[in-house]
Amino acid sequence: MADDRMLLAGGRVIDPASGKVRLVDILVEDGRIARVGKGIRARDAQRIDCRGKHIAPGFIDMHCHLREPGYEDAETILTGTQSALVGGFTRVCPMPNTDPPVDSEAMVRFQIERAEQAGYASVHPVGCCTRNRAGKELAEIGSMREAGAVAVSDDGDWVSDPRVMRRALEYAKAFDMPVISHCEYDGLSDGVSNEGLVSTRLGLRGKPWPSETAAAARDIMLAEFVGARVHIAHVSCAATVDLIRWAKLRRVQVTAEVCPHHFTLTDASLAGFDTNFKVNPPLRTEPDRLAVVEGVVDGTIDVIATDHAPHTSIAKEVEFDKARPGIIGFETAFSLGYEQFVLSGLMSPARYIEKLTLAPARIMGLRTPSVAEGTEAELVILDLKAQWTFSSAQIMSKSHNTPFLERTMQGLVVGGVLGEEHFWLLHAA
Amino acid sequence: MPRARTKPKRKPRKAAKPGGGRAKRAPARRRSKPEPYVPRLANLLGISQLAPADITAILDQAETFIEVLKRPIPVVPALRGKTVVNLFFEASTRTSTSFALAASRLSAQCVNFSIGSSSVKKGETLLDTARTIEAMRVDGVIIRHSMPGAAHFLSRRIKSFVVNAGDGCHEHPTQALLDAFTLRRRLGTLKDKRVLLVGDIAHSRVARSNILCFSKLGARVAVCGPPTLIPPHIEELGCEVFYRLDRVLYEVDVVNMLRVQTERISSSLFPSVREYRALYGLTAERLSELNTSVVILHPGPVNWGVEMDFEVAELPQALILNQVTNGVAVRMAVLYLLAGGQVGDTDTAETK
Structure with a gap:
């Protein structure tokens, strides 16, 4: 529990909206930001020494899997939102591929309520595009919107029937919701890794890059034609980045995201058949990795999203072909992106934070993350110099499927404030 | 099936095991002609893990076994007391018989771990099978599987040596x-x-x-x-x-x-x-x-x-x-070297 009054003193505050970093204090009262300014004096407030730290609005993850209902052995809304908060994500948008899938008002309400009961990161569900996620008939998108859904998607599968996708895009316009497309073209996606030298070497069935780009091309063209918003999930290859760049030039209402594993790793990691490197879409080649990095830097790719996808060890400790795709991502996303984009000198901290805050908020129609006076306190405290090693013992997610164990990274979310309920700060921070 | 979540206790992977089973130059300590190169293979998962000298050493060893196979009693006691398991998830008469023969020519026992379709249907995973075999304490496992990486998977989970007898479209x-x-x-x-x-x-x-x-x-x-x-x-x-x-x-x-x-x-x-x-x-x-x-x-x-x-x-x-025919001799060489034999040492082993 936070004290009633708390002074975050001496930190550098990153405001992604203005791109400015200011050395100011923040006074939090009853879970709201009461004052932002230099040299605030508040004698009765708990003083949090933030010297040497940065403070930013809490992150938003617009693509994750919380597994509840249906797969509570891998993750629950409670453990998932705890893991999110530790990674700095104060708001998360879970994908609807649960069991049963989130394709109705009731299911949306259920997830939001569970998250409220849990009381960690808040949950803004993505509803199914089609009923039962079957790709045949539209789900009740309007009712789900009423209940609090922020986007629709059949994530995990592509909506392969072009008529259905067209109607979903059109229908969602009424609610100003994006349709999020998981781009993997049916007949080209019967594989477990990127199709290329590595799949040839290892004898793995490959998914060629046109599996993603061809699917994205269809959805972008449909979105342009019907004047709707489409969001391309987890872009993995160079050609898709080029396609989105082209579509943005045509003023198509297209946005896109990339996941930390796609900008950090390549299919070369598959050599030992470690199933923690198995993801959908697959890790691709170094030129693809460089292209998505470039896409983030030049703004073609709007958002960094985790695609946090917990799986039990039983689902991963199997043959590579049989392993479930996906890795957990909340707790490493910030650091991996910080290394890739900020430490490398490609982006300023503020621009990087924008990809984790303002950009997803804009796409999902969520309240603008800010550090302005009068708003609810939703802040993270960052130590951008901290070197840390990701260890199994510290994982908050219920699942441990990650290829980043034992990796040493720089930049760490050391604390945060979320409303009246939460204040945390790692020791030695 | 236990649905309780088992936290994967990840040990730092030993570089020495799956990929790194490659030989170092070992001191030549031979009674007869000195051997310049002795493979120290932990497993045989693929040709990709072998150096040219490893391959040559295996082939040289197979030459000596070709001679053995021509004898009236084509058996050497080199692996007496050792047990290897044929773990074939894909039907293959030729390869499994060849390995079984190779083992018996070396006086090792070769046991077929028959993979009933029933046990797979019951939900038995490769991990279950690996743990079962590990508990049975055998010296080596020869695995044939329809999926790439199955032999690597097994080698990381059992202490006995693993021979890849074909993993999907990967290696043989x-x-x-x-x-x-x-x-x-x-x-x-x-x-x-x-x-x-x-x-x-x-x-x-x-x-x-x-x-x-x-x-x-x-x-x-x-x-x-x-x-x-x-x-x-x-x-x-x-x-x-x-x-x-x-x-x-x-x-x-x-x-x-x-x-x-x-x-x-x-x-x-x-x-x-x-x-x-x-x-x-x-x-x-x-x-x-x-x-x-x-x-x-x-x-x-x-x-x-x-x-x-x-x-x-x-x-x-x-x-x-x-x-x-040569398949038997080559597989004898592989089993022999994986079980710790020395190149060219078969006759010594015979007289033990």
């Missing part, structure tokens, strides 16, 4: 070793020989292992087949690619035919058996026209009249049955 190292052995016996060396692999390269574990193995022994390797059956970037493994057999067959020393599965027709990988045979089949006419003495290999079983005519297999340069 003992086939490559016995093919190299057969060629070395026929041609003296593989150095600078031109070897052509023909057929379904994409789905062939034999192709992958053989390309690597022959190249490591200095051969110039090429592959030939319809583009639909040639996987992307295969040339980066160090081989040339040809789409038309007649443009390359005349200039090679060895042609290694591969089995083509007619099921591939339904996945649009080639149009018909007739066309396949016409373009890529090793027919009697094709050979006589070329008037060549090219050496012929095939891992078997052959689809007669598809990739190869029966008459071709009868030719003296067809070494298909030699491959089978």
